Each structure stands twice: as C-alpha cells, then as structure tokens.
C-alpha cells in the first residue's frame with residue numbers, strides 16, 4: 027500500500043451508549059505508539075447517534091466520528107466496510123482494536139479485504155525504527171510470540187487488560203470530525219436485528235460477597251451440590267467457568283470471565299479451574315482468591331493468593347464439615 | 359443446506375510446551391494435538407442445522423496431528439463427508455496460508471454455509487474465518503452462540519457479547535460463520551462408533567492447493583512468560599489443609 031501515514035487509529039467500541047472500558051486501554055497505549063511513530067492518535071467512533079461519546083475520548087488528538095443509520099447496530103460487514111473506506115482515504119500506520127467479539131471480526135475482515143498484516147491477542151506494542159514489534163499471547167497464556175511487522179498499514183487486536191486504562195483518560199476536549207460513511211451501507215448482506223439480554227430472574231453473582239467457583243474439574247453435574255453446600259455455609263453463591271456453563275450444568279448468568287460476568291467478591295474460591303486468561307479476566311480483582319487444583323502448574327496459581335494442589339474431592343467434604351463445626355461452635 | 363465445517367488441531371495445553379531450537383516455533387516432536395474446542399461446537403452447530411433443515415455436512419481438516427481421528431469422529435457424529443488436505447509441511451502453516459488453501463477448495467465446492475470455530479489457542483498472525491470470508495467475498499460473523507435458519511437463503515445468528523448479552527444478526531447465504539459455542543453441548547459418540555467409522559467410512563484425501571501468501575508479520579522469537587507472583591501454597595495432609603483454609607477465612611472475617 028502506498029502513502030501509508032504515521033497515525034495510529036483506535037477503534038472505539040461502545041455498547042448501550044457507553045464506551046467500552048478497554049477502549050481507554052487502547053487510547054493510552056495508542057498515544058505512546060503514535061508519539062514514537064511521529065504520528066497522531068485518532069479515535070474512530072462509528073455508529074448512529076454516537077457523537078456525544080466523542081467528549082470522553084480526549085486522549086485522542088482527533089475523533090473521526092462516523093454517524094450513519096447503517097451503523098446503528100454493529101455488524102462486522104457494515105463497520106468493516108466503513109472503516110475500510112476511511113482507511114483507504116487516509117491510511118494510518120496502525121489500527122488498534124480490542125481482542126473482543128467485535129474487534130476480532132472487524133480486524134479479520136479488514137485485514138483480508140485490505141491485504142494488510144494482522145497480529146492478534148497483542149499484549150505489548152513497541153516501535154523500533156520503522157518497524158512495529160508486538161508480543162502476541164498464545165496457548166492460554168503459556169506462550170508469547172514476538173512478531174515484527176514491516177512498513178505499511180497493519181492491524182492489531184489487543185488483549186483487554188494488557189494496558190492501564192487510566193492512561194487513556196483525559197479531560198481534554200478532542201477535535202471532532204463528523205462525517206457520514208464514505209460508502210453507502212445499504213445492500214449489505216449482514217443485518218443487525220436486536221440485542222438479546224441475558225435471562226433475568228437468577229441471582230446476580232456480581233453482588234455476592236463470596237463466590238464458590240467450579241470449573242471443568244468438578245467433572246459431573248452431580249458434584250455441584252458440594253460447591254452449593256460451601257456457598258450456603260459462607261453466605262455466597264456458586265458460579266462457574268465456561269465449560270461448566272456450556273454443559274448446561276449451571277445457567278449462563280453464573281459464568282465468570284470474558285463472556286460472562288466481572289466479579290470482585292471478598293472471597294473467590296476456585297475449584298478445578300485452570301485459570302485461562304478468559305476466566306481470569308473476570309475474577310482477578312477479587313479481594314481474596316483461594317484456588318484448589320490438582321495440577322501444580324495450573325495458571326490459576328498465578329492469580330490466587332493461596333493455592334492448594336490437591337484433588338478437590340479429597341478436601342471439599344472435610345472443608346464443609348469443618349466450617350459447619352465452627353459455625354455450630356460460634357452459635358453456642 | 360450444504361455446510362462445510364473446518365476442523366483445526368491445536369496443541370494440548372496439558373502437556374508441557376517446548377520451543378524448537380529455531381526459537382520461533384513450537385517443538386512439534388513432543389506436542390499432542392487436539393481438536394480446537396470451538397471447532398467441536400462448530401461441528402455440533404452444523405449437525406443441529408442439518409437435523410432441523412436437511413442438507414449435508416462436510417468436515418475438512420489439514421493433515422496434521424490427530425486430524426484423522428477428528429475426521430472419523432466427525433463422521434461418527436453425523437457428518438456426511440470428510441476431507442483431508444495432504445502435503446502440509448511438518449511445521450504447519452499460518453492462518454493466512456490455511457485460509458488460502460481452504461479458500462481454493464471451498465471456492466470450487468461452494469457450500470451454502472461455512473462454519474469454523476473461533477479463538478483457536480494457536481492464533482497469532484490472524485483469524486482464519488474472516489480471512490476465508492475475505493478471500494471468498496462472503497459475509498462473515500464470528501463468536502456466535504447460536505445459528506438458525508428460519509428462512510431459506512439466510513441464517514439468523516446470535517453473536518456473543520460480554521455479560522451474557524448477544525446481538526442477533528441476519529446473514530445472507532452463502533456466508534462464513536465463526537462458532538464460539540453451539541446452543542447445546544457437543545454430542546458424545548462412544549469410541550466403538552468411531553472405531554466402526556474407521557472401518558466402514560472413507561476420508562477423501564486431496565492434495566492441499568499450493569498457495570502463495572504475502573509476507574506477513576515475522577516471528578522473531580517464541581518464549582514462555584516469566585512466572586508471575588505465585589500463590590502461597592498450602593501444604594500438609596488434607597486435614598491440615600482444611601484447617602489452614604478455615605483459619606485464613608476466619609482471619610478475614612469470612613466465617614460467620
């Protein structure tokens with residue numbers, strides 16, 4: 027591609043009239059990278075009736091605000107079409123999007139259509155002379171790859187949580203350039219129809235002071251009562267990692283992590299959870315984390331305060347019994 | 359509806375991962391490969407669509423690791439055809455090259471719907487499904503938790519968002535959809551049925567089309583992250599462990 031600029035673009039993700047938290051992480055890091063490249067940081071805000079959000083993007087030197095009825099609900103095709111037209115008009119050096127549901131679809135389409143390099147799941151971004159050097163995370167966080175991207179426009183998906191969001195927040199008022207999509211957005215083959223809310227009615231695990239979390243290590247649905255007994259004794263609720271929810275053993279409202287809830291209880295007791303980054307994203311800020319896992323190398327021990335390498339089925343009945351005993355003593 | 363499902367083999371994370379002497383690839387000698395978790399769901403989603411709306415399911419994989427096992431398993435679970443692309447280099451191929459290979463094959467067979475998984479754990483230089491859609495000029499939606507076909511010529515998908523939310527979208531066929539999870543757990547087939555499939559069914563072998571891909575990002579090195587601060591480990595007999603846990607909870611005022 028000819029005429030690639032030096033600017034860094036951050037794709038602003040927003041949902042229900044609010045900018046997603048990780049967008050600020052991208053803006054913070056993006057401004058460092060833009061400075062190193064000698065370019066500007068541009069926030070790209072696309073949607074319908076989104077202009078008011080621009081005021082929150084002061085870290086960017088300018089906000090490219092694309093207001094278009096055709097962008098009212100996110101579709102990979104619609105938003106990638108608009109973004110591509112913009113990028114072809116004034117190519118940036120780097121486009122940063124979140125490694126999220128929206129971001130990864132957008133990045134994949136854009137990279138394929140524009141034939142530009144894409145590196146996914148980045149957690150470090152540096153500039154060495156003309157080159158951009160990034161660290162991509164793989165294999166559930168067990169492996170990192172340092173990748174070098176030559177000149178020309180490139181796109182990165184950035185792991186949520188990789189950079190601090192405070193650095194992306196600024197009181198400044200950014201310059202806003204308001205435009206309609208540079209290309210018509212009718213006749214697309216993907217149409218947003220509606221947002222589906224999670225089923226209401228279940229407990230809200232984000233409010234529970236104590237969470238007993240079960241992972242694939244719980245093995246069978248019949249074993250979940252072991253966790254429920256503990257939750258009852260400690261005045262908490264049972265939650266789970268994704269595989270347990272996918273099996274239908276607990277409702278979706280109990281899922282903790284990237285696609286589930288973000289929780290910060292006083293106690294998070296992780297039973298048979300390996301500690302994949304997508305799970306850790308949802309619970310790492312808990313006050314106290316205790317993990318019971320049979321595998322001494324399980325990454326959950328990197329985030330836990332206390333760890334126990336033991337078969338949970340050897341511990342849970344005794345733990346429940348001991349707590350019952352203390353409780354009875356306390357009551358007398 | 360004719361559905362193609364792409365199955366990819368990824369390293370089994372239970373095993374220790376070793377880096378090859380080159381420093382830029384995994385040492386494949388000790389690796390065990392498994393079917394990527396979301397691909398299992400993509401196959402389930404394909405089978406559910408076939409049961410509801412008719413048509414056929416073709417599973418495709420590059421000849422690596424346990425691909426053959428995964429393809430026979432797919433046949434045993436209900437796929438109609440399995441295709442293995444052969445002649446894949448030992449060290450594997452990147453996402454862009456894999457997309458080009460499948461693109462060439464699927465550009466000929468033209469299924470109505472191409473289902474893939476998403477978030478394969480070995481992703482680095484891109485996402486296969488979107489790359490494939492781009493090559494074939496098809497619409498793409500990824501990270502779905504449900505795909506249905508209430509009307510001919512299109513699918514209705516639920517794309518997953520954080521917090522249990524989902525966006526519903528209508529996608530005209532032909533299309534590529536990246537499945538995160540199927541609406542129900544992948545069906546289990548007993549080993550005997552897989553063994554039977556090995557005897558009675560045939561995997562179609564095809565030479566992988568030779569592809570040239572633009573020089574993408576270059577891997578400078580692969581490395582393992584520095585071990586972070588580890589948890590304080592509680593040791594002893596199970597009884598001692600239990601007592602220590604309870605003491606920690608008491609000290610934090612968590613035992614009421």
Ligand SMILES: Cc1cc2nc3c(=O)[nH]c(=O)nc-3n(C[C@H](O)[C@H](O)[C@H](O)COP(=O)(O)OP(=O)(O)OC[C@H]3O[C@@H](n4cnc5c(N)ncnc54)[C@H](O)[C@@H]3O)c2cc1C
Pocket residue numbers: 240241242243244266267268269270281282283284285286287297298299300301302303304305308318319320321324336337338339476477538
């Ligand atoms: C887009 C995307 C979004 C995702 N979102 C989420 C999310 O929101 N939440 C989430 O949790 N995951 C999510 N995941 C999945 C995530 O990547 C992991 O696959 C998942 O968290 C693993 O769950 P687990 O730890 O329960 O299972 P595993 O990784 O299989 O771990 C099971 C653990 O149990 C231990 N164990 C087994 N038996 C015993 C025993 N008897 N006693 C003690 N320990 C035992 C094992 O040592 C192992 O460490 C997402 C993935 C993707 C791609």
Ligand SMILES: Nc1ncnc2c1ncn2[C@@H]1O[C@H](COP(=O)(O)O)[C@@H](O)[C@H]1O
Pocket residue numbers: 364365366367394396397400418419420453456473474475476477478479481484485486487488536
């Ligand atoms: N080498 C491969 N062989 C077969 N399918 C693949 C391969 N790489 C990726 N895929 C498919 O594309 C999906 C998504 O890949 P990705 O977006 O790169 O995580 C995988 O889950 C597979 O369905």
